[in-house]
Amino acid sequence: MELIERQHFLGAPDFRERAPVINFVLPCYNEEEVLPETASRLTRLLEDLEAQELISPASSVYFVDDGSRDRTWPLIEELATTASRFCGIKLSRNRGHQNALLCGLMSIHGDALISLDADLQDDLGIIADMVRAFRSGHEVVYAVRRRRDTDSFFKRVTAEGYYRILAAMGVNLVFNHADYRLLGRRPLEALRGYREPHLFLRGLVPLLGYRSTTVAFDRAERFAGESKYPLGKMLALAWQGISSFTPYPLRLITGAGVLVSLVSLAMAAWALALRLLTNEALPGWASTVIPMYFLGGIQLLGLGVIGEYLAKVFESGKHRPRYQVESICGQWRAP
Numbered sequence: 001m002e003l004i005e006r007q008h009f010l011g012a013p014d015f016r017e018r019a020p021v022i023n024f025v026l027p028c029y030n031e032e033e034v035l036p037e038t039a040s041r042l043t044r045l046l047e048d049l050e051a052q053e054l055i056s057p058a059s060s061v062y063f064v065d066d067g068s069r070d071r072t073w074p075l076i077e078e079l080a081t082t083a084s085r086f087c088g089i090k091l092s093r094n095r096g097h098q099n100a101l102l103c104g105l106m107s108i109h110g111d112a113l114i115s116l117d118a119d120l121q122d123d124l125g126i127i128a129d130m131v132r133a134f135r136s137g138h139e140v141v142y143a144v145r146r147r148r149d150t151d152s153f154f155k156r157v158t159a160e161g162y163y164r165i166l167a168a169m170g171v172n173l174v175f176n177h178a179d180y181r182l183l184g185r186r187p188l189e190a191l192r193g194y195r196e197p198h199l200f201l202r203g204l205v206p207l208l209g210y211r212s213t214t215v216a217f218d219r220a221e222r223f224a225g226e227s228k229y230p231l232g233k234m235l236a237l238a239w240q241g242i243s244s245f246t247p248y249p250l251r252l253i254t255g256a257g258v259l260v261s262l263v264s265l266a267m268a269a270w271a272l273a274l275r276l277l278t279n280e281a282l283p284g285w286a287s288t289v290i291p292m293y294f295l296g297g298i299q300l301l302g303l304g305v306i307g308e309y310l311a312k313v314f315e316s317g318k319h320r321p322r323y324q325v326e327s328i329c330g331q332w333r334a335p
């Protein structure tokens with residue numbers, strides 16, 4: 001710890017001469033179908049990068065098993081016995097991709113960590129460029145998608161719209177970047193200081209600062225198996241991103257409240273004017289019932305959003321751990 005704190009003040013470490021130890025973190029949830037292929041491609045990649053002296057031979061691959069119910073963990077254990085560069089962490093149950101990834105980021109040391117998905121959708125071909133960017137002084141390297149043509153029309157439109165809406169609400173996100181990134185030691189240490197239980201890592205990392213850059217890639221189709229991010233989980237993550245980073249929806253409700261109140265005032269003035277100045281009778285039922293339902297709806301929505309934020313305070317107050325490690329395997333290297 002002391003050493004790390006000193007490094008904070010000493011500035012970014014210099015990797016122009018020494019090849020850095022780059023470790024890889026891959027959260028895995030029921031990935032038995034892709035894991036062997038992922039492991040063999042990573043082995044080839046690491047051997048290649050080591051031969052080019054881009055990374056140190058002490059670099060390792062860490063699989064975080066997010067409470068899988070298939071043969072993912074036995075496979076990871078098997079990999080760890082066959083090659084010293086493979087290690088594993090098993091969470092005690094499924095905690096979701098963000099928590100599994102966080103567990104890796106919190107537990108693994110090295111000069112830098114690269115996080116990527118286990119399903120080979122993240123193009124391994126750009127890792128050399130990411131490492132080069134790191135060695136030239138960028139402590140955060142974001143992999144961003146060049147196109148979204150491997151996504152369904154629905155996912156493409158909603159995902160891009162989402163990034164734009166968040167940007168409009170003042171949340172600083174890297175456009176079309178998810179969780180494929182390299183983090184140097186100093187940003188990692190900084191990230192470890194963020195204790196919030198509602199994780200949206202792609203929103204947190206830009207808050208850390210440090211010199212950063214992007215590398216573009218094309219996202220492939222999933223190598224095998226099916227997505228572990230069904231619509232429900234995706235919506236939950238999307239809402240996490242909004243409600244953990246901006247009070248904007250609360251303001252929206254205030255705005256709607258003000259608007260509806262003004263409209264009601266105008267309606268009251270209109271009704272009064274009709275009563276006092278003309279002989280016309282007010283149209284009765286619709287003008288009473290519709291605003292009632294409308295206001296009821298807005299109020300319920302408002303309460304719901306406020307409740308969501310309140311629930312976050314409630315959850316945070318408990319200070320529960322974000323994940324529990326059940327076992328580890330492989331040759332863990334000291335920091």
Ligand code: UDP
Nearest residue numbers: 027028029066096097100117118227228229
């Ligand atoms: N994942 C996880 N826990 C979960 C869901 C997913 O660790 O509860 C992992 C999964 O194994 C994969 C990564 O998160 O390595 C991304 O998931 P997936 O590929 O299913 O998402 P998609 O690419 O379809 O958005």
Ligand code: MG
Nearest residue numbers: 117119121222
């Ligand atoms: Mg995927």
